[in-house]
Amino acid sequence: MIIPSHMFQLSFVICLQYSLMLPPKALLFPSSSGNHNNMSFVSFLIILILIFPTLADADCNPDEKDSLLSFATNFPNLNWSSTEDCCSWAGISCDEKRYRVIRLSIPDRGLRGVIPSSLQNLTSLSFLNLSCNFLSGPIPDGLFSSFNNLHTIDLSYNMLSGQLPHTWPATLQVLNLSSNHFDGTIQTTNLQSFQSMITFNISNNSFTGTIPPICTNSPALVKLDFSMNHFTGISPKGSVPVQTLWF
Numbered sequence: 018m019i020i021p022s023h024m025f026q027l028s029f030v031i032c033l034q035y036s037l038m039l040p041p042k043a044l045l046f047p048s049s050s051g052n053h054n055n056m057s058f059v060s061f062l063i064i065l066i067l068i069f070p071t072l073a074d075a076d077c078n079p080d081e082k083d084s085l086l087s088f089a090t091n092f093p094n095l096n097w098s099s100t101e102d103c104c105s106w107a108g109i110s111c112d113e114k115r116y117r118v119i120r121l122s123i124p125d126r127g128l129r130g131v132i133p134s135s136l137q138n139l140t141s142l143s144f145l146n147l148s149c150n151f152l153s154g155p156i157p158d159g160l161f162s163s164f165n166n167l168h169t170i171d172l173s174y175n176m177l178s179g180q181l182p183h184t185w186p187a188t189l190q191v192l193n194l195s196s197n198h199f200d201g202t203i204q205t206t207n208l209q210s211f212q213s214m215i216t217f218n219i220s221n222n223s224f225t226g227t228i229p230p231i232c233t234n235s236p237a238l239v240k241l242d243f244s245m246n247h248f249t250g251i252s253p254k255g256s257v258p259v260q261t262l263w264f
Contacts, residue, residue, distance in 0.1 A: 018134065080138055085109070086099055086103075087135040091130050095123065104116060108121060109121060120142070121144070124149045127150065127151065128147065129151040132160065137160050141168055142164055144169045148171045148174050169187050169190060170189065171193045173197075173218070173230070175194070178198040179201070190214060191215055192219075195222070196220070197222055201224065204229075215239050216240040217242070220243065220244045223246065224248060225248065227248065
């Protein structure tokens with residue numbers, strides 16, 4: 018288990034304060050009768066000082082940190098510092114046990130340009146929110162194919178365009194792609210098989226064709242929004258009941 022650096026910093030301070038309370042003679046020349054415990058403690062302090070630099074840098078998964086830094090090169094205003102633990106960066110949350118990135122939430126940060134493919138290296142990600150920015154271009158092909166725990170994707174209110182990827186994580190519960198420039202028909206490679214979907218929103222885009230049979234196996238579905246597109250035809254048979262439905 019990786020222990021956060023701030024825990025070692027606290028331990029170091031406590032040990033240092035304790036050692037300062039001991040007289041120099043007790044630290045350097047402990048008597049055989051009374052200072053055995055002090056000597057053991059000083060030995061522990063020395064070991065802690067020696068290993069502290071290595072453990073302090075172990076917080077952030079190095080591969081994921083590199084991926085995030087690569088991601089940030091496209092968006093200088095993120096101000097992520099390579100000298101800091103990536104789990105402490107604004108918009109980043111990590112798993113406290115394994116220190117893997119599980120949440121990336123940077124809405125309304127003025128991000129401009131395409132979504133970097135380096136995002137797909139954050140394989141433990143469960144929550145992604147890049148909404149209310151100026152992201153453009155298509156979603157990179159296969160961007161979400163490596164995610165096994167991703168339950169929320171919010172890319173709404175950007176300028177993303179093109180067709181949707183064919184494959185999405187089966188664990189999705191919330192997918193919000195509203196208010197972009199997506200077009201074309203929707204391929205139902207795995208959209209029909211979602212079993213945990215709660216909210217599916219692709220409103221205010223330029224999709225065409227017929228409305229696909231999406232989320233027909235998701236009993237938890239609450240919101241399904243296809244409005245403000247260019248769909249033709251009627252809702253496909255077999256759609257599950259939802260509390261809110263817009264076409």
